[in-house]
Amino acid sequence: MTITSEMELAAMQRVGRLVARTLAHMRAAVRPGVTTEQLDAEGERVARAAGARSAPQLTYQFPGFTCISVNEEIVHGVPGPRVVAAGDVVKLDVTLELDGFMADSACTVLVPPALPEAVRLQRAARLAFNRGLDAARAGRRMRDVGAAVEGAARKEGAAVLRELEGHGIGRKLHEAPSVPNWADPRADVVLRDGLVIALEPMLAAAPARVVEERDGWTLRTHNRVLAVHHEHTIVVRNGAPLVLTLAA
Numbered sequence: 001m002t003i004t005s006e007m008e009l010a011a012m013q014r015v016g017r018l019v020a021r022t023l024a025h026m027r028a029a030v031r032p033g034v035t036t037e038q039l040d041a042e043g044e045r046v047a048r049a050a051g052a053r054s055a056p057q058l059t060y061q062f063p064g065f066t067c068i069s070v071n072e073e074i075v076h077g078v079p080g081p082r083v084v085a086a087g088d089v090v091k092l093d094v095t096l097e098l099d100g101f102m103a104d105s106a107c108t109v110l111v112p113p114a115l116p117e118a119v120r121l122q123r124a125a126r127l128a129f130n131r132g133l134d135a136a137r138a139g140r141r142m143r144d145v146g147a148a149v150e151g152a153a154r155k156e157g158a159a160v161l162r163e164l165e166g167h168g169i170g171r172k173l174h175e176a177p178s179v180p181n182w183a184d185p186r187a188d189v190v191l192r193d194g195l196v197i198a199l200e201p202m203l204a205a206a207p208a209r210v211v212e213e214r215d216g217w218t219l220r221t222h223n224r225v226l227a228v229h230h231e232h233t234i235v236v237r238n239g240a241p242l243v244l245t246l247a248a
């Protein structure tokens with residue numbers, strides 16, 4: 001969506017803050033011995049108490065309230081009986097609907113003791129996001145954002161999973177335009193003031209293809225190398241973008 005009024009901006013800020021709060025509660029609950037189902041239940045508890053619903057459930061009938069992916073799993077992991085273990089790389093992805101508006105955010109949590117490779121990848125995802133954020137300004141093209149993301153990832157020794165990308169968001173979970181994490185020549189959309197997008201670098205420890213697990217939802221690296229995910233919903237502006245899903 002493109003924000004055209006103060007009402008729309010305020011509504012997107014409300015859902016963005018709730019996404020951040022929900023994600024923070026889930027993140028604090030990550031520890032060895034907890035199941036991904038329990039983490040999902042914590043996210044659902046916080047979000048529903050504020051009147052929100054799961055956007056993946058509303059849009060795609062996703063089996064969980066949130067998406068939780070571990071280690072080689074990249075995104076769309078289905079919460080269940082899996083027990084989180086020491087050293088795991090846990091990706092929490094929360095997308096909520098509140099009063100007709102949606103926002104999306106994800107983070108990577110390293111369960112101690114973290115492998116050096118996992119620490120490097122988590123740092124790479126954060127840096128790649130920040131570089132993409134710097135490039136997401138009105139008047140620039142979407143491929144400039146992708147080029148910034150991939151350039152930062154490569155500098156840190158990480159590989160962009162080019163088959164996966166960010167998206168527009170607002171009234172629906174997935175809206176135009178697509179937000180690639182590389183300089184896709186097809187991404188010639190000119191960014192405009194007020195455009196809302198989910199910017200989400202998804203990186204792997206080595207070049208990898210994306211494959212779907214038997215559950216029909218979870219996406220993982222074909223060679224089972226570690227993957228990370230870092231995402232925020234942002235509003236493009238003439239100057240620095242506004243990040244809607246930062247914790248207050």
